Amino acid sequence: MDWIYLIIAGLFEMAGVVSINRLHKKKNWQSLLFLLVTFGGSFLFLSLAMKTLPMGTAYAIWTGIGASGGAILGMMFYNEPKDWKRLFFITLIIAAAVGIKLIS
Structure with a gap:
């Protein structure tokens, strides 16, 4: 369950990055x-994942x-x-994350 929490945390992080762009364009x-x-x-989900995963692995x-x-979202939706x-x-970056998962 800890890895599922970590993936959910990462997806929220991606949405957070998009929300920075949204706030920059629409200040409401x-x-x-x-x-x-x-x-x-x-x-929240990062903290749940870190109950069992090592801090360095979870953060990476x-x-x-x-x-x-x-x-990737910037390239898809914002013409980066x-x-x-x-x-x-x-x-x-993705290969490094997979590599860390494989050795953890």
Whole structure:
């Protein structure tokens, strides 16, 4: 269950990254509320995962999901660059997260 919590935390982190962009574009209370809920959910599920997972492993996977997912969502929905170098390094982040999972 701890790995499921960690994946949910990462998905909330991805939504939190999107909510920063949303708040930047629309400075209203709904955008702020979305930001607070998404990052709140992210920290809640991260803390649940860390009850059994080592801190270093949980944090590395959580940030990897958030960073790579945020970059991918930016490319999909906000017309951020999609060049091969960017995709290569996102792949490295994901590969590192999978590698950490495999050795944990």
